[in-house]
Amino acid sequence: MNDVMGRNSVLDMASLSLREVNHLLKAQNAGDFEILNSNGAHALACGLEKPVHVSIKGHVGYYCAGMNQAADIVVEGNAGTGVAENMMSGTVRVKGDASQSAGATAHGGLLVVEGDASARCGISLKGADIVVGGSVGHMSAFMAQAGRLVVVGDAGEALGDSIYEARLYVRGKVASLGADCIEKDMRDEHKEELAGLLECAGFDLQTDEFRRYGSARQLYNFKIDNIDAY
Amino acid sequence: MCGIVGLYLKSPKYQEELGRLVAGMLHEMRERGPDSAGFAVYGEPEAAHKLVLLSVTGQTDWKPLITEMGRALNLDADATEISDHVVLRVDGDGQKARRWLIQNAPDINVLSEGHALEVFKGVGDPDRVAERFGLAGYAGTHAIAHTRMATESAVTTSGSHPFATGADTCLVHNGSLSNHNRLREKLRTKGEGFQTDNDSEVAAGFLSWRMREGDDLNTALEKALVELDGFYTFAIGTRDGFAVLRDPIACKPAIVAETDDWVAMSSEFRAIATLPDVVNAEIWEPAPAVVYSWSHAA
Numbered sequence: 337m338n339d340v341m342g343r344n345s346v347l348d349m350a351s352l353s354l355r356e357v358n359h360l361l362k363a364q365n366a367g368d369f370e371i372l373n374s375n376g377a378h379a380l381a382c383g384l385e386k387p388v389h390v391s392i393k394g395h396v397g398y399y400c401a402g403m404n405q406a407a408d409i410v411v412e413g414n415a416g417t418g419v420a421e422n423m424m425s426g427t428v429r430v431k432g433d434a435s436q437s438a439g440a441t442a443h444g445g446l447l448v449v450e451g452d453a454s455a456r457c458g459i460s461l462k463g464a465d466i467v468v469g470g471s472v473g474h475m476s477a478f479m480a481q482a483g484r485l486v487v488v489g490d491a492g493e494a495l496g497d498s499i500y501e502a503r504l505y506v507r508g509k510v511a512s513l514g515a516d517c518i519e520k521d522m523r524d525e526h527k528e529e530l531a532g533l534l535e536c537a538g539f540d541l542q543t544d545e546f547r548r549y550g551s552a553r554q555l556y557n558f559k560i561d562n563i564d565a566y
Numbered sequence: 567m568c569g570i571v572g573l574y575l576k577s578p579k580y581q582e583e584l585g586r587l588v589a590g591m592l593h594e595m596r597e598r599g600p601d602s603a604g605f606a607v608y609g610e611p612e613a614a615h616k617l618v619l620l621s622v623t624g625q626t627d628w629k630p631l632i633t634e635m636g637r638a639l640n641l642d643a644d645a646t647e648i649s650d651h652v653v654l655r656v657d658g659d660g661q662k663a664r665r666w667l668i669q670n671a672p673d674i675n676v677l678s679e680g681h682a683l684e685v686f687k688g689v690g691d692p693d694r695v696a697e698r699f700g701l702a703g704y705a706g707t708h709a710i711a712h713t714r715m716a717t718e719s720a721v722t723t724s725g726s727h728p729f730a731t732g733a734d735t736c737l738v739h740n741g742s743l744s745n746h747n748r749l750r751e752k753l754r755t756k757g758e759g760f761q762t763d764n765d766s767e768v769a770a771g772f773l774s775w776r777m778r779e780g781d782d783l784n785t786a787l788e789k790a791l792v793e794l795d796g797f798y799t800f801a802i803g804t805r806d807g808f809a810v811l812r813d814p815i816a817c818k819p820a821i822v823a824e825t826d827d828w829v830a831m832s833s834e835f836r837a838i839a840t841l842p843d844v845v846n847a848e849i850w851e852p853a854p855a856v857v858y859s860w861s862h863a864a
């Protein structure tokens with residue numbers, strides 16, 4: 337089947353199965369690919385390991401672009417639960433809204449959600465960057481270990497609960513901070529970091545409109561007072 | 567896991583096609599619930615009270631039962647048998663007939679009662695259940711449907727959704743309630759009659775009780791947020807209304823889409839992707855603990 341693919345192909349899911357589309361994409365080393373009639377299909381464009389460009393012209397279901405490595409994937413619609421979950425590198429851009437757990441456990445790369453992301457955005461983030469043009473739901477960045485989450489809109493309840501060393505930047509209101517998450521000073525190095533993320537994501541915004549949040553380091557650090565508990 | 571769908575027609579444009587559209591949505595949700603399925607359709611309200619009855623044993627001798635009920639309650643009843651269900655039209659008090667049947671006919675369930683609502687359910691492949699009861703042929707104003715992967719009670723027709731406990735009011739549920747036993751006992755003391763040990767029936771009973779006490783649907787759902795403990799996404803139908811509610815931590819998925827002609831909800835977008843003019847729909851994920859409702863009456 338691979339021989340029917342040019343370097344710039346249109347894959348129409350009205351005639352190709354999900355498995356055929358994913359196999360075809362995985363077999364490419366480079367090129368631009370358009371996917372039509374995604375109609376909310378799950379697990380689309382997952383596990384891509386080569387620098388291909390994939391443009392999905394519609395809404396997708398769960399786990400789109402999961403485990404992405406090196407590919408550049410654009411969803412021209414909304415994404416269901418777990419878009420770009422466990423991404424390793426590359427970029428994923430959702431032009432609409434993303435459902436729960438966007439970018440969950442992602443290790444690297446950049447996820448941009450132009451609309452809103454719902455609950456648990458960046459849960460257990462492990463090093464990737466996430467930029468959300470709208471707002472995020474409750475429990476976002478829960479137990480986030482490394483990486484950066486930028487929210488242009490508002491954040492829901494319990495932002496950054498039990499957070500480790502991820503850095504959070506929010507422009508709007510934060511409904512509440514989770515356990516051990518505190519507001520921190522925006523130093524020059526943070527403004528520089530944030531400006532770079534906003535530029536990569538394509539948002540023309542002033543960094544001084546944002547506040548920074550992160551770990552108070554009271555919850556996960558070893559304390560000598562607790563030695564008897566071990 | 568379960569799959570739920572709802573379609574509420576805001577304009578008459580698709581009323582003749584309601585059943586076909588909902589059958590298409592249900593088909594997309596069958597992987598979320600391959601155990602059993604059911605649907606509720608709101609058609610043109612009739613003068614008679616309609617009751618849909620299920621033979622739990624599959625061996626109910628309907629004729630003597632209906633004759634006995636007619637004699638006991640002094641009313642005329644007209645019965646149409648469809649598979650292991652009977653659609654009963656009575657010229658008297660439908661809720662009274664419902665109570666009589668629950669008390670006197672232990673081998674049946676009353677699946678629904680009202681002027682507009684009909685509920686059908688069955689075990690097995692959701693597509694086969696829809697075919698068996700001719701879902702695709704139904705016209706109407708709104709419908710909700712469910713595909714079930716049982717967690718809290720057994721895979722039986724009785725345990726399938728939708729659950730309808732009050733007149734023309736029904737509910738489908740994705741999730742599980744943790745305080746349903748205590749709440750069922752409380753609602754029994756308020757006069758609610760339960761027919762299963764299913765947690766979702768308790769949620770339906772709670773709404774029926776509140777609405778019988780005079781709450782409107784939105785108020786009843788606000789109280790459900792306080793009283794129901796557990797995970798839930800609900801789609802609820804009333805005679806002229808439709809609502810969606812998710813628990814405060816939004817444990818179970820939901821997506822809503824709206825055009826000038828319809829409002830649709832589902833567990834996943836792929837069920838909504840089948841609807842006409844979906845490319846022009848406004849699509850959003852309902853927020854946790856927010857009551858979304860639509861009504862023709864408003």
